[in-house]
Amino acid sequence: MALPNTQTAIQVYPGFKPKDFPATLGLEGAGAVAALGPDVSGRLAVGQRVVAVNWRPAASGNGTWQQYLVLREEDLVPIPDDLPDELACQALINPIPVIGMLRELAPPKGEYVIVTAAGSALGRMTLSYAKSIGIRTIATARRAEQLEELKAAGADAAFQLASDADAAALAEGVMALTGGRGAWGAIDAVAGPVPAWIAPAVRENGAIILYGLMSGVEVPYSGIQLLFRRVGLQGFWLVPWLEAQPLEAQREVLGAAVEALRSGVLQSPKIEKRPLEEAAAALADQSKVGREAKIVLVG
Template sequence: MKTIQFDRTGKPADILAVVEKDLPQPGPGEVRIKVIASPINPSDIMFVQNLYGIRPQLPSGAGFEGMGVIDAVGDGVTLPVGQRVSFTGVGTWSEYAIAHHKGLIPVPDAIPDEVAAQLFVNPFTAFAMVEASGVQADGWLMLTAAGSAFGKMVIQLCQQRGIKTIGTVRRDDLNDELKKLGLTEVINTETDDMATRVKQITDGQGVLCVLDAVGGHTATEAMKCLGRGGTMLIYGLLSRQDPMLNAGLMIFRELTIKGFWLTDWMRRATPEARQRVSREVIEALSSGKIQLPVEASYGLDDIKKAVGHADAPGRWGKILVKP
């Protein structure tokens, strides 16, 4: 079978390669999945560069999530061969992958393959972060990198819950689309003073929570947009730069700055909370209430083009790998 592998860490387009391996065999409790589609997420790009919370064990596969069809099962597995499933693991950019049956999410017929491929990382993070934000209907939530696939999902989710949103962008070409998805206000970080605009928008109150994916100067400025008792949840570092924390603001506005990582949330959350989020995600995707646009798909042989496209600015949808 063909699979994507890297033998050293670095820029994905430089080090990822297609290799041939024997077809893997599922052990007890495991299934073998014939992969249909897998997204390229920022976490995948960071993992290949050794910048993620999970360190690669070289040589390593790449890709953290995907969807496909169960092709073979090990002892103790009752799921049928042919079942469509969403799954996670290291090495989903491959023709076949092994996963434990307890981590699989059966995919309803109403969810297309390209949507099912994105079912876990972004949707679960979005639902969990909006819940963790504590923002209720009519409250203000701010998100950086609003034009990202994740940002668009948060915007749609907040609109459904009656939460008002402020999103930051670096260009204005996606503003109309973001407004149609439900974004209340847009701030261009290249031309607007972020704190001044948020003060105007919120009648001087600031926002209750900021979801930050950028870090660096953007996160530093976004911190100034928090109202008293506000919280910033940092879940990414697209700028590759750490923000500067303003101790005075933290003290006198009683702010909380903390990180968010879905892996840890899944460990901490109760089984009931995980099941509730899973039901909400599947219902939202099955009904079409939340859209997950795809900009382009690539085969394994074009993995260098795929990761280059995924890392390029100005995208409007997710890039998929389709073995």
């Protein structure tokens, strides 16, 4: 079974449902406290730079692509002085899933985790963050020429994964690396045939976390792996995962993401700044296939 072309595969993700129009887009950002309400605790001060753990107004069309927002004090986390806004504003969408998925898998130090589509921005962040906490990673990519690059990015091993034959080679290689135990777990952004391909390389009672649908919405998983080896398949989506945590835990994980960005453990792709007034043109440019720089809007 060949892997579908990801540029033409169906992609279905939940969207916004604004109550009124015009509506403002934007799920993440960074800014400075402009004013305080009457019942705040004193934890934050006017002028203090912050990020928000949950931009709740965004879902109804009151997103972050504007100059001012009213947010709850308890949702805000301070930004260290040595972390620039263009990095801090990226703390939510990619870094928290990296940290959250590894926490869900809970691999002991020294164990292996398989990371598919490891050449993506989130994939590379996972390789780097896992290495920083003592977790080994096995990266997969569609193209063989990416493998050495992924090792340089922090992967302990890398395999091509684009066919049934590649899947068999992955399982054999992982079992050799782990003394026959298999990887502790896996995180996958591809869907389609990939979870079934990587399941034989995962330990008994392990789990594969699915966080993307690059190959479409159907996932023909293996009943043999599920029943007899108990290799589970579970989903991870940022907003419901965060909202299931107590508020203090939400702030803690965002604080961990901010610190990982500050220390360089989580590295952002190349950044291109654009004025907020050019948001529509920036959105069109960001959607172009093969674009390396990530556009940051500055208000």
